[in-house]
Amino acid sequence: MKVAVLGATGFTGETLIEILLRHPKVKISYLCAKIDKPQKFSKIFPHFKGRLDLICANPDLEKAAKLAETIFLALPHRVSQSFAPFFVSKGKLVIDLSADYRFKKVKVYEQFYQTKHQDLANLKQAVYGLPEFYKPKIKKAKLIANPGCYPTVSILSLAPLLESGLIKNVIIDAKSGVSGAGRNPDLSYRYEYKDGNCFSYKPFEHQHLPEIVQVLSQISGRKVSLRFTPHVIPAKVGILATIYGDLTKKVSESKVNSLYEKCYKKAPFVRLLKRKLPQLKEVVGTNFCDIGFQIKDKKIVIVGAIDNLIKGAAGQAVQNMNIILGYPETAGLL
Ligand SMILES: NC(=O)c1ccc[n+]([C@@H]2O[C@H](COP(=O)([O-])OP(=O)(O)OC[C@H]3O[C@@H](n4cnc5c(N)ncnc54)[C@H](OP(=O)(O)O)[C@@H]3O)[C@@H](O)[C@H]2O)c1
Structure with a gap:
């Protein structure tokens, strides 16, 4: 399974990459962040040297969709909802770590995050990714709203x-x-x-x-x-x-x-x-x-x-991916 991490240089992005590198079933095929000039990820984070030498550049959604089947959005709220609809429309599995798809009542989201929601269609179909309570729904999800920490x-x-x-x-x-x-x-x-x-x-x-x-x-x-x-x-x-x-x-x-x-x-x-x-x-x-x-x-x-950063974000995101793709729930996480 080829996966992309958008927001790779953030705290949760870096943690996701650490977990995904240990995962027996996945290969990281695309990385991006908001970045001045493209550079090797292992140059930004030397502890990945020899383990992940992909280039990290500004987002190119077409390229991400071409290279990966599962897309992790480790992005700030608002940014996630501007990228997610593209990947959903391409039939990708999207796991969003931000708050953009967590709220069933859009007014509550707009009040607490002080912004208009731009993607109501996908908000309706997003599944709250807390495996301990929503596993049957998670199994069938195409868009996961990964819970807050x-x-x-x-x-x-x-x-x-x-x-x-x-x-x-x-x-x-x-x-x-x-x-x-x-x-x-x-x-x-x-x-x-x-x-x-x-x-x-x-x-x-x-x-x-x-x-x-x-x-x-x-x-x-x-x-x-x-x-x-x-x-x-x-x-x-x-x-x-x-x-x-x-x-x-x-x-x-x-x-x-x-x-x-x-x-x-x-x-x-x-x-x-x-x-x-x-x-x-x-x-x-x-x-x-x-x-x-x-x-x-x-x-x-x-x-x-x-x-x-793990059960409160990146680890839980991988746990959700495991459940959806039929891998052991603990793969890459123990
Ligand atoms: N930190 C936690 O404990 C935690 C727990 C649960 C959920 N979350 C949620 O997970 C998401 C990421 O959190 P974080 O702590 O990892 O944040 P962060 O450290 O601020 O990282 C955000 C990442 O997104 C990138 N980014 C920002 N705007 C972008 C854009 N327009 N295009 C492409 N990349 C962009 C940043 O790139 P640059 O660094 O180059 O700007 C960085 O790689 C947030 O929505 C947060 O609420 C965080």
């Missing part, structure tokens, strides 16, 4: 309890490494600003809040309402979400445990730690989502952790 860890950590109506008054307090914001050149995104620093941002209007609410409402079949405050921590990668909630009735840890076990019994990338709480060091570099929880009286604290 905070939504992936939040949804996986909360879904079993929300589905069973056992939790209310939910607060997601999530911490992300600096790569979550992409390779942004602004001063406030630079290492010297973030090193030794920690701050919260957008407590009420972060763009991942409506995504979390949309998907959890769909999975649980009830209108979910919750609070979500993201933070940036001085680490390069990883998201740790500490989630607080009240139980709607007294339940034992073993009962909650069996709910999670039942929900994820066929999910190769969810690891249930029971009372032990996850740590970033144990998931960084992997496609796993670790989940642990503790209960006292009718209060519960759930902790979820992922690598934002």
